Amino acid sequence: NAGVTQTPKFRVLKTGQSMTLLCAQDMNHEYMYWYRQDPGMGLRLIHYSVGEGTTAKGEVPDGYNVSRLKKQNFLLGLESAAPSQTSVYFCASSYGLSGAEQFFGPGTRLTVL
Amino acid sequence: AQRVTQPEKLLSVFKGAPVELKCNYSYSGSPELFWYVQYSRQRLQLLLRHISRESIKGFTADLNKGETSFHLKKPFAQEEDSAMYYCAPDFISNFGNEKLTFGTGTRLTIIP
Numbered sequence: 001n002a003g004v005t006q007t008p009k010f011r012v013l014k015t016g017q018s019m020t021l022l023c024a025q026d027m028n029h030e031y032m033y034w035y036r037q038d039p040g041m042g043l044r045l046i047h048y049s050v051g052e053g054t055t056a057k058g059e060v061p062d063g064y065n066v067s068r069l070k071k072q073n074f075l076l077g078l079e080s081a082a083p084s085q086t087s088v089y090f091c092a093s094s095y096g097l098s099g100a101e102q103f104f105g106p107g108t109r110l111t112v113l
Numbered sequence: 114a115q116r117v118t119q120p121e122k123l124l125s126v127f128k129g130a131p132v133e134l135k136c137n138y139s140y141s142g143s144p145e146l147f148w149y150v151q152y153s154r155q156r157l158q159l160l161l162r163h164i165s166r167e168s169i170k171g172f173t174a175d176l177n178k179g180e181t182s183f184h185l186k187k188p189f190a191q192e193e194d195s196a197m198y199y200c201a202p203d204f205i206s207n208f209g210n211e212k213l214t215f216g217t218g219t220r221l222t223i224i225p
Contacts (some may be wrong), residue, residue, distance in 0.1 A: 004156075035215075040122070042199060043157075043215040054175040059213070069167060090157065099164060102213065104157040 002026055006091050006105040011043045013112045015070055021076040021108050023091030031094045032074040033058075033102065034066060036087040043090065049099065081112045115204040119216035124192045128223045134185040134219050136174075138201030144202040146183045147213065148174055149195040160185075162196070170194070184218050195223045 003076050004025045015017055023032065035043040037081040063085060065077045074093075078085060084101030088109050093104040116139045126132050138144065148165040161169045161178050163183065174185045183200060200216040 040217055042119075042217040045212060045214075048212070092157075097212075099162070101147075101159045101162070102149075106156050 004091055004093055004103050004105040006108050015082060017081050018079050023105055024072055025093040027110045029093035029095050033092045034076045035090045038087050045086055052098050083112045086112045093100055117200055117202050117214050119218040121219045123220050125222045125224055128192055129189050132187040132190045134198050136183045138181050138202045140204055144204050147201040148185050149199045149201055167200050190223045192223045192225055195221060197211055
């Protein structure tokens with residue numbers, strides 16, 4: 001039981017390049033989330049999903065797109081990376097939305113030059 | 114506006130001394146409240162939630178509705194408590210659904 005996994009662990013991009021971060025969970029959770037963590041800012045919600053085939057915007061969605069084609073996977077895409085997107089990205093999942101514990105992945109450290 | 118504030122970015126406490134990590138929130142309703150913790154080289158994980166009224170690793174958190182605070186406390190700090198702590202209320206968003214809002218975090222260092 002791996003819980004929540006993220007690939008890759010590290011990535012360096014040049015401005016304008018694109019990439020996709022993959023999150024996978026094996027707990028059969030309905031809800032999945034993408035956060036970014038920046039110094040002094042805490043965790044901020046980018047996008048989330050309440051079930052397969054659904055996505056919704058969070059607090060800081062601009063510059064990102066997501067897809068949830070399969071229940072166990074939640075993809076975060078950067079179409080044209082910018083230095084402001086340098087951050088640590090965390091994926092999480094939960095069995096419910098209200099009052100439910102979120103289980104986090106190990107994070108992906110992304111640097112955009 | 115919905116907001117959560119952790120006023121201390123850094124907190125250093127001697128081993129054996131009491132610990133209090135502050136969390137204040139502004140919200141018109143009664144959110145569910147959580148504390149999450151991230152130990153060095155480990156992933157973020159739930160420490161405790163208000164609804165459970167539980168004590169985890171010696172930590173408790175009391176909700177003060179009048180002051181809208183949810184401070185995390187431990188009477189005797191241990192070295193293994195050194196970590197990053199996040200307060201996370203569960204606010205109802207403008208779209209009517211609930212979501213966690215994380216504070217900026219407090220890095221707790223226990224001095225041996």
